[in-house]
Amino acid sequence: MSADEPNVEHIEAETTNTVTWSDDERRADQYEARAERLAEENRRLRIQYANARRADFRRAAILFVGLGLVAAIAGIAFENTRDVLFALAGTGLFAAVLTSYLVPGQFVAAEIGERVYTSLADTLAAVAAELGLREERLYVPTDDETPSARLFVPLEADPEIPSPRSGPVVTEDDSRGLVLQPTGGELFREFRNTLSEDLTGAPEQLASQLAAGVVEQFELAAVVDPEVDVDGGRITFGIADSTFGDVDRLDHPIASFLGCGVAIGLDRVVSLEVTDGGSRYDWLVTCRWDVEES
Structure with missing residues (x-):
């Protein structure tokens, strides 16, 4: 040839x-x-x-x-x-x-609750803007006997995570910002007390548990669909029909509950971001954690 x-x-x-x-x-x-x-x-x-x-x-x-x-x-x-x-x-x-x-659905109660939360969210947003804080939201698990979490709103990029017991105003170098009791903390505590099984540390099962808690137990939304990327250290929750209005506000009950739940369940610092949900959902709540953290 x-x-x-x-x-x-x-x-x-x-x-x-x-x-x-x-x-x-x-x-x-x-x-x-x-x-x-x-x-x-x-x-x-x-x-x-x-x-x-x-x-x-x-x-x-x-x-x-x-x-x-x-x-x-x-x-x-x-x-x-x-x-x-x-x-x-x-x-x-x-x-x-x-x-x-x-x-x-509790239409009257939900309307009242949404108004109360709106006042709180506006106040927190005004404080964060006055202090020049970043839009980054970090949920930090505590080492208490009954695990809980705190919300850290940093002043600078790539901050050192302060002690969850510090605050509410942290002035230490590389850790400056606010450390707050999140609105989802008590919700998560109530959710955990009513679980028929132990809280799982596996991301897929944890995401399903938290989604069911938002929809079935607290009825904070009509739809919560989780998408899990274990290797990438990410869980994204598709949210539709939020009872408390726009989910992108500071420490919204749905986002706060999910952030606290992922942080406590995985025992990791969780960075939370809320974006527009496009045509399928109203909002996307994305929780990220460091997969290399030991």
Whole structure:
């Protein structure tokens, strides 16, 4: 075979490699599309479940109202049993009012809580701006008998992490900033007390536990979907329908709970960032930690 003649075996090998690579890319695209469909279906089912719970409570409230009205009308018509029927009417109407306030979502309570948090967030943001602090948010685990965390807002880039017991204003060189009791600290303590199993130190399971705590226990959001990158030291939570409004505010209850939870569960300093969620979510809460830390 001359030098100008094509090498058939080489061409066949290149063709086989190209086909194999194309097949791998096609399968990867299929897996990615399937994962996106499953995530979207999971989000839809969670919202549907929440709406179904609200509908059940509302139907129960309507039934109690109907019972109360029927009993009241019957009490007017039948004098002999009027006392009993009026008592039954009062019970039905009271149960309707109580059930309405117990509807999952707690619209009135959530609105009040959001207003209270807004005042706190505005105050903290004003203090941070006045001191010239960075937008970096670091959640630092403590070594207490009952583990907790503190929020460190530094003045300079790449700061030395101060003792969680210091503060609230830290003036030491390379550690200047604020050390605060995070809003998510007490939420996490309550969450941990109600866990049916031990808090896990594995990032994947920990992320699932925290997401369930936000949605199912505290009902702070309708959707929290975690995405975990263990090798990269990152967990990103997709958030939709936050009860307390914009999640990008300083130490928002959802972000604070997730930051505290990851910091305590992994026993690592966690850097937290909140960004726009694009078309799928309202917000993305990203927790990062140093994978090389021993």
